[in-house]
Amino acid sequence: MIITIARQYGCGALQVAQCLASQLGLTLYTRRMLFDMARRRGLDAELGGFMDEEPVDNLLIALNDSGQAPPELTERLHHHFRGLIGSEHCVVVGRCGNSLFAHRSDLVSVFLKAPFEARVAATAAAEGLTPHEAVRLVRDTDERRAAYHHYYTGLTWGAAADYDLCLDALRLGPQATAALIEAYARHTLPATAWPHPAASR
Numbered sequence: 001m002i003i004t005i006a007r008q009y010g011c012g013a014l015q016v017a018q019c020l021a022s023q024l025g026l027t028l029y030t031r032r033m034l035f036d037m038a039r040r041r042g043l044d045a046e047l048g049g050f051m052d053e054e055p056v057d058n059l060l061i062a063l064n065d066s067g068q069a070p071p072e073l074t075e076r077l078h079h080h081f082r083g084l085i086g087s088e089h090c091v092v093v094g095r096c097g098n099s100l101f102a103h104r105s106d107l108v109s110v111f112l113k114a115p116f117e118a119r120v121a122a123t124a125a126a127e128g129l130t131p132h133e134a135v136r137l138v139r140d141t142d143e144r145r146a147a148y149h150h151y152y153t154g155l156t157w158g159a160a161a162d163y164d165l166c167l168d169a170l171r172l173g174p175q176a177t178a179a180l181i182e183a184y185a186r187h188t189l190p191a192t193a194w195p196h197p198a199a200s201r
Contacts (some may be wrong), residue, residue, distance in 0.1 A: 001026065001089050001193050002104055003181065004097025006149075006157065007112040009136075009141035010119030010126075011169040012177075016112060017091050019178035022054065024185075025195060027090040034095075037084045050077050053094055053148050068154050077152065089195035094145075098163055099153040106193035108185045111163040114170035122170060164188075 003020060007013035021028035031051055038047045054147075068074075078100050085092070087104070098109035116138065124134035149157035160166050165184055169177045 001106045001108070001189060001195060002085070002097075002101050003091045003108045003110065003185070004187060005091065005093045005110045005112060006163065007094065008114065008119060008158070009138045009145070010123040011112050011114040012122065012174055013066060013093055013112045013169065015174035016169055016177045016181075017093050019174050021091045021112055022182060023178060024091075024182060027088065029085065029090055029092050031094075034081075037071070038080075041084070043080050043084075047077065047080055050081065050152065051095065060133060069151050073201065074152055096149055096153050099155055106189055108165070108181065108189070109163045110181055111158055111160070111166045112169040113166060114159070114168050118170045 001024075003018055003024075003026070005013050006066065017028055019028065035044060035048070035051050038044045069077075078096075081095065082100055085101075089106075091100070098107075098111075101107050102109075115201055119138050120131065120134045123129065124131055126136070127137070129137065146157040149155060153164055158166075165181060165182060166178055172180065
């Protein structure tokens with residue numbers, strides 16, 4: 001089983017992912033863990049920007065009317081990234097997971113969202129920012145993620161048709177959001193897709 005979580009900024013996606021990983025006995029792949037894995041395989045230079053969800057180079061977009069990465073670049077990056085995880089049972093936050101792992105029959109893809117004002121308030125409180133600073137951070141990060149997602153997949157970030165579930169994570173809270181995702185997985189994935197309890201830690 002692999003659960004991929006795409007998210008708007010400020011909706012508590014990391015807390016949801018941590019709850020899921022804990023209650024299902026899955027590995028949670030954070031950016032740091034993935035980067036360390038890439039470094040050990042000598043792929044950190046090539047995958048660094050992709051791992052960090054860096055803003056797409058505006059010059060590259062200007063030279064490419066589609067606003068997308070060249071197919072050969074996309075395929076190479078996707079191949080390397082998928083290779084880091086293989087068929088392991090895990091939770092992956094961000095990094096175009098719903099597209100990169102669409103080939104897996106044990107995929108549950110999730111998009112977490114919340115109203116803009118609620119995310120701004122949550123971000124200001126969590127990061128110690130002024131409301132103005134929080135507005136800018138939330139807006140800029142969402143715009144960057146949308147451009148990043150489209151550049152590497154050709155898909156529209158947050159489009160409901162591309163995910164199994166779209167949930168308001170701030171309205172529900174981390175525990176309830178994780179519980180709904182787990183319930184969906186239990187109703188839709190066969191028993192063979194679930195990790196063996198003894199091998200899931």
